[in-house]
Every structure is written in C-alpha cells, then in structure tokens.
Amino acid sequence: MAVKTNGSVESSLPEELMKLLLSLAANWGDVIDAGALKVEQLKGAMTNEVFRISWPTKNQDLARTVLVRLYGDGVEHFFNREEEVRTFECMSKHGYGPRLLGQFSEGRVEEFIHARTLSADDLRDPEISVLIAVKMREFHNINMPGPKDVGLWDRLRTWLSKAKGLCSDEHLKEFRLDELDDELKMLECKFPVEQEIGFCHNDLQYGNIMINEKTGYITIIDYEYASYNPVAYDIANHFCEMAANYHTETPHVLDFSKYPGPEERFQYVRTYLSYAGNTATETEVEQLANEVEMYTLANHIFWGLWGIISAYVNNIEFDYLEYARQKFQQYWLRKHQLIGT
Incomplete structure (x- = not known):
C-alpha cells in the first residue's frame, strides 16, 4: 500500500480491501470514490502495518474513518491469528476496545477510536x-x-x-x-x-x-x-x-x-x-x-x-x-x- 506525504492514495488499495470498504460504506449510506480515499500510515507498530483510512460522507464537512491493519510477516511465529481474531471479536462483543468491522485475507478493518x-x-x-x-x-x-x-x-x-x-x-x-x-x-x-x-x-x-x-x-x-x-x-x-x-x-x-x-x-x-x-x-x-x-x-x-x-x-x-x-x-x-x- 503506497501513500503520498499528503495522505492521498498513490496506488490502488488491495482489491479485496477495496471491496470491503465499499461494502462498509454502502451499509453506512456513503458513496465513495477510490480517488477520494485518504490514507495515513500510523507509526509505532512493530508487528503489523496500521493505516487510518477516511473518505467524505454525504455531509461534506464530515469524514468517515476506519482503521486498517495489515498483518505483518512472520506473525505465525508468535501467536495464532485465528485465536487472536476470536479474542478481538469477544472483546468487541462485550464492549471493550474497537469493533471489528470486517476481515480480508491480508488483514482486517476496525472501528477507528476517536481518542x-x-x-x-x-x-x-x-x-x-x-x-x-x-x-x-x-x-x-x-x-x-x-x-x-x-x-x-x-x-x-x-x-x-x-x-x-x-x-x-x-x-x-x-x-x-x-x-x-x-x-x-x-x-x-x-x-x-x-x-x-x-x-x-x-x-x-x-x-x-x-x-x-x-x-x-x-x-x-x-x-x-x-x-x-x-x-x-x-x-x-x-x-x-x-x-x-x-x-x-x-x-x-x-x-x-x-x-x-x-x-x-x-x-x-x-x-x-x-x-x-x-x-x-x-x-x-x-x-x-x-x-x-x-x-x-x-x-x-x-x-x-x-x-x-x-x-x-x-x-x-x-x-x-x-x-x-x-x-x-x-x-x-x-x-x-x-x-x-
């Protein structure tokens, strides 16, 4: 996933992720254009790559924002990803942490916490x-x-x-x-x-x-x-x-x-x-x-x-x-x- 310094997408997102984002947007009543997506990589992650992705809503003054987590190389050496996702889902269900919004083969989309x-x-x-x-x-x-x-x-x-x-x-x-x-x-x-x-x-x-x-x-x-x-x-x-x-x-x-x-x-x-x-x-x-x-x-x-x-x-x-x-x-x-x- 390539990102320009101004946060706009330089090249297309993975097709599977793009389909997931379009589906989420439709469920929320948004219509998004891939060219309007803003992508910012968040620093400090040492196992995965983490991105904040946002797009305009019908109310142009507001933006919809999600967090995308791309799984890093070699994580299978440290933990079982399926067990980790189950933990995440259970935590989400009980009101702890961000909600799981969707998964794709290379990662997942999470609720972006405004904190x-x-x-x-x-x-x-x-x-x-x-x-x-x-x-x-x-x-x-x-x-x-x-x-x-x-x-x-x-x-x-x-x-x-x-x-x-x-x-x-x-x-x-x-x-x-x-x-x-x-x-x-x-x-x-x-x-x-x-x-x-x-x-x-x-x-x-x-x-x-x-x-x-x-x-x-x-x-x-x-x-x-x-x-x-x-x-x-x-x-x-x-x-x-x-x-x-x-x-x-x-x-x-x-x-x-x-x-x-x-x-x-x-x-x-x-x-x-x-x-x-x-x-x-x-x-x-x-x-x-x-x-x-x-x-x-x-x-x-x-x-x-x-x-x-x-x-x-x-x-x-x-x-x-x-x-x-x-x-x-x-x-x-x-x-x-x-x-x-």
Missing part, C-alpha cells in the same frame, strides 16, 4: 497511571471463553525453540540461548504456587492505550499477545515498557533509567488492588509488588526472544537484534540484583 493514543511520557503521569491501573484490573477480570491456563512459560519455551532454529551460530552464542532452558526452569520455580491468574494483555505499552481527554476514559487495544497469565506478569510488562519510546529516530533504544522506582510501583499496585472499592493491606501491596519485580526477568526474556525471531522474519524497519541485546543484557543484570546468582 488520543498515549505517549511514552504519559505512562509516568500520576493521574493517567491511576486510570491505567484501574483499567488493567478491569481487563484482568474479563471472563474470556476457553481454557484459563497460564500461557507464559509454554510460550517462552516455544519461542526459545523457534529462536534457536532461526538464528545463526553467532547469535546463538551471543544471546546465550543454550542457557535459557535452565533459566526458564529456575524462574518458574521462583513463584508461589498460589498466584492470581487473569486475562492479561501481555503488551501494555503506551501505543496500545488510548484516552478520551474529555472523559478520561481509557481504552486498551491490540490483543495479539493476550492470554491468561499471572496478573503480576502483566504489571511487570507494563513497568518494563516505561523504558521504551517507539516514536524517536532510534525506536529500538531502551532507557531503563525510566523504569519506575519503588514508590511509583507501590502506588500503581495499591491502586490496582483497590479497584471497585476494595481495600488492600500494605502486606498485599508489598507481596504483589515483589512478584512483579521478579516477573520483569521473564519479561526481558519474552521480548528478547521476540526481537531475535522478528529480526529473521519481519521486514518492518526496526533494529530488532539491538532491541533483543538490550533486553537480554537487562535480564542478566537484574537477575544478579534480584536473585544474586
């Missing part, structure tokens, strides 16, 4: 952080159909196997992949048997959170990696994402000095546990906050493996290998600090 996508700095804004914590708790309480088994460890082992099969001997050695089976066994044994399990997003970076600035309403989008997991892991992932800014000239570079300090982490956990009028004791807050810190180790391996695999299967302009290097460097550093070995 602001958060920036990297927003995650550290105390007022916005409170809203995210409450929305995350609500998300974790969703009763998603199907098995409610923890998906983290099986996914990590699957990704490790794929990374080993894809990468060169040089990268196999550099990233110490042969050591990771033992690391995963060790980590899994570090957590208590009784943990709270919820339906987790697993990728709650700022680009997957939107806010209506008039109402303060938070919407969580993009459920590609969503699954049942320990809720502490999802919070850990969110904290780790505070080191990232995917809208710079070097989007792969992480700044771990931006990882939240103890007071900020405890406040987030306290707000999370106080959802719907609940009262959390300081013991409960401390226990969950400590579990979250340990789960940052699993998170660094998770996205480190994602980076290695992506470097071999994805053509999106992003330095996946350098991203993976930083995640694994952080793993070994934090492992020494948290576990001492």
Whole structure:
C-alpha cells in the first residue's frame, strides 16, 4: 500500500480491501470514490502495518474513518491469528476496545477510536497511571471463553525453540540461548504456587492505550499477545515498557533509567488492588509488588526472544537484534540484583 506525504492514495488499495470498504460504506449510506480515499500510515507498530483510512460522507464537512491493519510477516511465529481474531471479536462483543468491522485475507478493518493514543511520557503521569491501573484490573477480570491456563512459560519455551532454529551460530552464542532452558526452569520455580491468574494483555505499552481527554476514559487495544497469565506478569510488562519510546529516530533504544522506582510501583499496585472499592493491606501491596519485580526477568526474556525471531522474519524497519541485546543484557543484570546468582 503506497501513500503520498499528503495522505492521498498513490496506488490502488488491495482489491479485496477495496471491496470491503465499499461494502462498509454502502451499509453506512456513503458513496465513495477510490480517488477520494485518504490514507495515513500510523507509526509505532512493530508487528503489523496500521493505516487510518477516511473518505467524505454525504455531509461534506464530515469524514468517515476506519482503521486498517495489515498483518505483518512472520506473525505465525508468535501467536495464532485465528485465536487472536476470536479474542478481538469477544472483546468487541462485550464492549471493550474497537469493533471489528470486517476481515480480508491480508488483514482486517476496525472501528477507528476517536481518542488520543498515549505517549511514552504519559505512562509516568500520576493521574493517567491511576486510570491505567484501574483499567488493567478491569481487563484482568474479563471472563474470556476457553481454557484459563497460564500461557507464559509454554510460550517462552516455544519461542526459545523457534529462536534457536532461526538464528545463526553467532547469535546463538551471543544471546546465550543454550542457557535459557535452565533459566526458564529456575524462574518458574521462583513463584508461589498460589498466584492470581487473569486475562492479561501481555503488551501494555503506551501505543496500545488510548484516552478520551474529555472523559478520561481509557481504552486498551491490540490483543495479539493476550492470554491468561499471572496478573503480576502483566504489571511487570507494563513497568518494563516505561523504558521504551517507539516514536524517536532510534525506536529500538531502551532507557531503563525510566523504569519506575519503588514508590511509583507501590502506588500503581495499591491502586490496582483497590479497584471497585476494595481495600488492600500494605502486606498485599508489598507481596504483589515483589512478584512483579521478579516477573520483569521473564519479561526481558519474552521480548528478547521476540526481537531475535522478528529480526529473521519481519521486514518492518526496526533494529530488532539491538532491541533483543538490550533486553537480554537487562535480564542478566537484574537477575544478579534480584536473585544474586
């Protein structure tokens, strides 16, 4: 899909997508001309390509806008697309996130949410952080159909196997992949048997959170990696994402000095546990906050493996290998600090 800098279409859209857009427009009472479509690629996506497409309505002062998601190369290495679409449909049916408007072989069309996508700095804004914590708790309480088994460890082992099969001997050695089976066994044994399990997003970076600035309403989008997991892991992932800014000239570079300090982490956990009028004791807050810190180790391996695999299967302009290097460097550093070995 080619796009001019002014947002107009330079070449025709995929025929299947165009038919879908025409069908949607007709259902809404619009008559659209392919030449009148405005297409803008949205930055920050690292698995898919995402576009905002709009066209004039009968009221020329108003435009109809949808979001088009083109599936990226190699996504089958990370998740089952059919399961992801089923999750999306279920979320949509229950009023969470955007509505699914239609599908075609290369992607899908979604409702365009007229809200602001958060920036990297927003995650550290105390007022916005409170809203995210409450929305995350609500998300974790969703009763998603199907098995409610923890998906983290099986996914990590699957990704490790794929990374080993894809990468060169040089990268196999550099990233110490042969050591990771033992690391995963060790980590899994570090957590208590009784943990709270919820339906987790697993990728709650700022680009997957939107806010209506008039109402303060938070919407969580993009459920590609969503699954049942320990809720502490999802919070850990969110904290780790505070080191990232995917809208710079070097989007792969992480700044771990931006990882939240103890007071900020405890406040987030306290707000999370106080959802719907609940009262959390300081013991409960401390226990969950400590579990979250340990789960940052699993998170660094998770996205480190994602980076290695992506470097071999994805053509999106992003330095996946350098991203993976930083995640694994952080793993070994934090492992020494948290576990001492």
